[in-house]
Amino acid sequence: MAIPLTKRKKPDKAGELGELYVRMPHVDCQIDEVTKIELDELKKRLDVFDRKELAYLASETLVHLIRKARRQNDRPVLDAAVKSLFRRCEANLLRTVDNSLPNADKIREDALAELGKRLARDGTGKVPDRLDLFEWRFNMQFRSLRIDAIRRETTAVNRNASLPTDVTAVDVADLEAAFEKVASCQTTADANGIYAPSPEDQMIARDIYRQLNALPKDERNALIQTKIIGLTEEEAGSKLGVSSRTIRTRKKNAIARLKSPKEST
Structure with missing residues (x-):
């Protein structure tokens, strides 16, 4: 039997217990x-x-x-x-x-x-x-x-040397966890306002922020509307003026792009 994790995330409000970290x-x-x-x-x-x-x-x-x-x-x-x-x-x-x-x-x-x-x-x-x-x-x-x-x-x-850009994409499971976490955080339609409270969530959000901005605009908007803002595919399609099927396809393509350079151990 797997031993439960005991570490908690930073709580959203003072005086509350943060959520427990949970394995995949x-x-x-x-x-x-x-x-x-x-x-x-x-x-x-x-x-x-x-x-x-x-x-x-x-x-x-x-x-x-x-x-x-x-x-x-x-x-x-x-x-x-x-x-x-x-x-x-x-x-x-x-x-x-x-x-x-x-x-x-x-x-x-x-x-x-x-x-x-x-x-x-x-x-x-x-x-x-x-x-x-x-x-x-x-x-x-x-x-x-x-x-x-x-x-x-x-x-x-060399104290003046710059740190190389880390181009690693997060694992798709990490993406799903990040989408769930930032769903209730402040965002804008073009992904310029993603914010996550804890250091771990900030690290995920920075990856998503960088990678979302590299996506084609249509795919990026479909992903933000469904995965971060939380609209259904039908609602996102109505908002963006396309069919739910188009939203589904764009979302699928976006996730495939985000997964492609994934790092593994």
Whole structure:
């Protein structure tokens, strides 16, 4: 059984409890599945690195396995899961940290080292549930570690050097979560006013803001009206002067564009 997350988002109003972070449904299903299998079978699953394979385990699932194995002092599972996760992260860093950056190898090492520290400190310190965020959206959190490592090294080499633009798109599941979160926030029809209150939501919203503005206008407006403002396809079509079928097609095309450069670990 998957252990519930305990970290909460920043509340919208003072005096209220924020919403709990919740894993993606398929991650909970994977956790329930793999915690019942034998170690040899688990190791086979951990060696699957193709996301298209049915046996592939999400990185969020691996983080849960690592945390649970540490609590239970299950060294074989811990070692296998850590090895698999770090292999994925190393491959990610080879793709995303360009060799033209100053001390690229050190940037990759620092990002991995910071992840290792987070895993080792799980359950301790002032924020004992910080790793809940990695079970919620691993790619997003690891990207943050990577960007921090780039910023530190770039600053150390040349304080006037600019930070490279991160062109990674968010995963479609992250898009859905972001749309749900910003649905009640202030927006404008051309996506110039997206605002999200918590640091995590701001990070998602910045990605969506940048990517929405890169979409063709018709697709962007269809996506904003249905996914952010919350209109039905019929209502959006009436507002924009087209059919609901056209709205559906434009929305589908927009999401496909947003998914295409998606980063993965």
